[in-house]
Amino acid sequence: QxxxxxxxxxxxxxxxxxxxxxxxxxxxxxxxxxxxxxxxxxxxxxxxxxxxxxxxxxxxxxxxxxxxxxxxxxxxxxxxxxxxxxxxxxxxxxxxxxxxxxxxxxxxxxxxxxxxxxxxxxxxxxxxxxxxxxxxxxxxxxxxxxxxxxxxxxxxxxxxxxxxxxxxxxxxxxxxxxxxxxxxxxxxxxxxxxxxxxxxxxxxxVNTVEALWLKSKEDISEEQYEEFYKFASHSFDKPTYRLHFQSEVPLSINALLFLPSENMELLGMGQMEPGVALYCKKVLIDPHPHKLLPEWMRFVRGVIDSEDLPLNISRESMQDSALVRKLGDVVAKRLLKFLDKESLEDAEKYRAFYQKFSRFLKEGVATDFDNRNAVAKLLRFQSSLTEGDEAISLPDYVGRMKEGQETIYYQVAPSRSSIESGPYVEGFKARGIEVLYLYEAIDEYVVSSLREFDGKQLQAVNSDQVDIGEDATDGEALSESDATALCEWMKEKLSSEVASVRVGKRLVSSPALALTPMGEMTPQMRQMLRAMNKDEVDAVKVILEINPRHEIVRKLAAQRETNPEAAQLIASQVLDNALLSAGLLDDPQRMVARTQEIMQALLSKL
The missing domain is CATH 3.30.565.10 (Histidine kinase-like ATPase, C-terminal domain)
Structure with a gap:
């Protein structure tokens, strides 16, 4: 009560x-x-x-x-x-x-x-x-x-x-x-x-009981469309997009679909029920059919009517009906084609829609195998070449790849600033290679599900498998033998946390970066799991890449013999800085005592 x-x-x-x-x-x-x-x-x-x-x-x-x-x-x-x-x-x-x-x-x-x-x-x-x-x-x-x-x-x-x-x-x-x-x-x-x-x-x-979806588009006013949308969706907003079509091949279909302007799941409503009702010859079969359209399309509202369905089909038998699956597949593909066309014709209108409904599309890439590539075309990302709120599609990216480039590069991180202040994109920028910026936790699942687009593999810039060619920078560098010796020394001194140390070709202005070995969880996955249950996420030994041209690295190579204690401090700090940039530093507090020690050493020389 x-x-x-x-x-x-x-x-x-x-x-x-x-x-x-x-x-x-x-x-x-x-x-x-x-x-x-x-x-x-x-x-x-x-x-x-x-x-x-x-x-x-x-x-x-x-x-x-x-x-x-x-x-x-x-x-x-x-x-x-x-x-x-x-x-x-x-x-x-x-x-x-x-x-x-x-x-x-x-x-x-x-x-x-x-x-x-x-x-x-x-x-x-x-x-x-x-x-x-x-x-x-x-x-x-x-x-x-x-x-x-x-x-x-x-x-x-x-x-x-x-x-x-x-x-x-x-x-x-x-x-x-x-x-x-x-x-x-x-x-x-x-x-x-x-x-x-x-x-x-x-x-x-008082009511017309009019099957608007069976009428010709030319005979329906904008006001009638809006009234029907509000009735069908129990909403008061205006739809952003409307798709009304009739088809006889491969099935008899009359469909009237709306894409809302408000995402009710963002308002804390929990997961929506499917919103496209299924009819046969104006007779309602199921107001919320769960097996008609892909689950991620649950935000779509409207009606699908097919004369090919048996009138006596029950909601239970419909769940396993091959005919219903075929019907849904045809409509889903038609809707994706329509949305792709609309996104290209009015990019600003699509951007406003995407801001509210992008998570449904990303869910589609991760879960809808049959339509994965079509949904992927609808995704939008900022990149190392975009400015402000500008975002590009995967076809845009592929269309402006450098000659000979066969990989789509990306980085998952909380913000643009965290990506651009870190070490991973600097080598790509120096070579003029575009990197996509992905800011949401779900993006990790999206790219791992997609894997490739238009024949191009997707690869994280913080992957240990990245190969972007020879150094793009000039300047004084450690000799190959000195660099090798330094790598071996650092591997020995940092062995509890480092799987290997190697010379990196992707670094420009940073002294080092940390990579998770192939097969290990990404930093973003580790952070998500740690947030859920801290005790169950084991520490991982990283691959440390060093920049042989960076002044810190060159001086560290000299100091390891003349001042081994100071060199040990600096090597540990270089590692922690790299771990911090990678999102892999589990205990930032340990840096405090070491930083104080380094400051005291510096002050004693003043």
Missing amino acids: AEVKQVLDIVIHSLYTDREIFVRELVSNAADALEKMRHTQLTENDVFDASKPLEINITTDETAGTLTISDTGIGMTRDELVENLGTIAHSGSKAFAAALKNAGKGGEAQLIGQFGVGFYSAFMVAAEVKVYTHSWRNEGEHLCWVSDGAGSYTIDEAPGQSRGSRIVIELKEDAKEFAKTSRLREILSRYSNFVSFPILLNGDR
């Missing part, structure tokens, strides 16, 4: 200015109940009030100040009343409150339908709500649920109920407008015009 009360308070006080949406929510619930009833009638013969037509009836009474919304749907048993109306069935009030906070101004109304609390929106306008119901089962009880929205409710027997549910709302004094026929007609035309069952308002049919 306390949880219900908290949600009621949130709904009532946060959505007061949008309170007319309670009509949309109750009508939507009624349509869901009718849809379940339609499916039940396909498999059950023994149905209560079997002759009742599937429809929604709404009546207003200005004199009594009441609004009644009835459906001839599946109805509820006593247990279902308790589960559906007595508790928050799918999410707790804390989660709802958190999502509401993240939604910000203007986003609240969108959360209502998405969070499974639509029924409670009635209490924005109700002094009292009564729900009369009888289950579709003949043995079901005649029941009445009553609540004033204070957090408690009663359930009593109420003889004489028809199949379905009848919600009687006693309106608050400041909500009497919702007992006016004209006001209800206005709300229904705005929110519920495309409900696929008849809606009667005081006996008159």
